[in-house]
Amino acid sequence: MPLINYIDAQGNKFEADVAVGENIMQGAVDNMIDGILGECGGACACATCHCYIDDAFISKVPEADAAEKDLLTAVVDPKENSRLSCQIEVTADMEGFTVHLPESQY
Helix, strand or coil: CCEEEEECCCCCEEEEECCCCCEHHHHHHHCCCCCCCCCCCCCCCCCCCEEEECHHHHHHCCCCCHHHHHHHCCCCCCCCCEEEHHHCECCCCCCCCEEECCHHHC
């Protein structure tokens, strides 16, 4: 299981081992990491799992699809590296993958 890093808006770092095939949102929810709500349960329907992919890891994830891009237009403070964490599947090569959590989700 790759170790995934979650950094909150205050700079606090939380780590979680997340199973390959699981998504970044579920890893946060299962490990009680604040800042990712996942109200729709990962159905790409609510954007409460908004996160920012650390620049060093952008190349590790495929581009967002049209549905995700549409939801990202509704998040507070969207950025070029904004993603919905429910749409990012953990792969074996994601050890140390890092996401930053927006202040608006606290």
